[in-house]
Amino acid sequence: MPDLTYRVVIRACRVLFRLLGLRVEVSGAEHLPVAGPAVVAANHASFADFAVVGLPGVQRGRLVRFMAKESVFRAPVAGPLMRAMGHVPVDRRSGAVAARRARRLLRDGEVVGVYPEATIGHAFHLKERDDLRLGAAHLALASGAPLVPVAHWGLHRVLTVGPRVSLRRGRWVGVAVGEPLHPGPGEDAADLTDRWHAAVTDLLADLLARYPDPPVSPRAAWWWPAVLGGGAPDARHARRLDHEAVQRADGLLHRARRDRRDSGAGTERA
Template identity: 40%
Template sequence: MGDVIYPAVVLAVRVASHALGLRIQIRGDVNIPAAGGAVIVANHASYLDPFAVALGASGRSVRFLALQELFDHRVYGLMMRGLRQIPVRPERGGAAYCATADALKSGEVVGVFAEATIAQSFTVQRLRTGAGRLAGAAGVPLIPVAVWGTHRLWTKDRRELIQPRLPITVLIGEPLRPTLHDDPEEVTEQLRVAMQALLDCAQREYPCSGTEKWWQPEHLGGTAPGPEEAAARDADENAARRGQVS
């Protein structure tokens, strides 16, 4: 069923983007393999990032890892299951790892947001090593991606979906090719550097000035929190969430 629903959803996203007048620029989609497994890792600044990555995936269906709470939602859950996305339970991470490994060995493309949360600093934060481990174990390419502009539509505590002619950039970098014997920490650092370079390029070439704007990183003259402050906010939010659960 996912083979039918996924193309329909991507088509709907294209139609909606056109209707909203979004100016979407995709570069480097030749780096997505035409066949076989791959792990795509993108920065995460917006709730809309999976749709932007899907548009840039050169026609390949992407199975994203997503928190179980999305699958439990009355509305979103139907879509997540229909699109064959992969649920992640923090307390049962091994199940998601096995499901992802099986997907890669079957020749599917998997999408990972390795920062594990939306980056409120709008820079590439510390990455978890799982994506590199999966790519190395499966012998598939690890593809860095930068998405920029989606956060102006919808990010943490901000949503303004109607912004005609808003530019959105998706840059897809050259694949890394980790092996089973590579150090996951080193692979992950190489990935982070590649993603940040792509994001720097997207931000540098972005046609709108972000000086003194909330959506621009601090180091580029915007008012977004710096990486350390953003990390502290994330830690506080995670602690509060754990407190609610307990």
């Protein structure tokens, strides 16, 4: 696998963490198997999630191959790096190709990273169960790999939807890994996703309970969850914002594809 590029990127992320003064704490890394296939499934709150969700893997000598939307792979800088690191592009209209590639990686004993929430949530808390995708559970069931729940919180204060970007130093970022979830007899993807949702809910609750920098005025803090009295959108409002963000992204993708087709047709006519 293309590990050299991946390890260079890891070093670059560590340098960036130091420059930003991020206080990253990882707990439960021992729950990630040191060998064999595993499906890491995490919540999605920042454009840079992969940089912290992959940390438990690094601590265990593993590299996580993330499933990410295909538009990232077309970006001038990120695209070549994503491909060189062996990540998996996902076409939101049809994920069959990505699923087959992820299953091959698992058969080879790799760790595959998946975001059941699919898109960054505007609530900065875990989405409702009905809003989750079942892909991570399907991969675990099809491959026999354990589903490893991972929760993280705090990175959205650095980079997230909005867009919101902050270079303020000293942010705390917590990452927590839960015990692997092994499919039980007769369990389907929905059942396994239910257990993942419950596990990550508990992990997030613990991260928030020990968050060292809670807001003085929660309602004025855009980044603090509404379920804790914060200024972030509540679940209903966040669901609408999430849906609108997906529609905008799909619209841009559709226009880009149409422009490429039109450009190709024009070239042929010339």
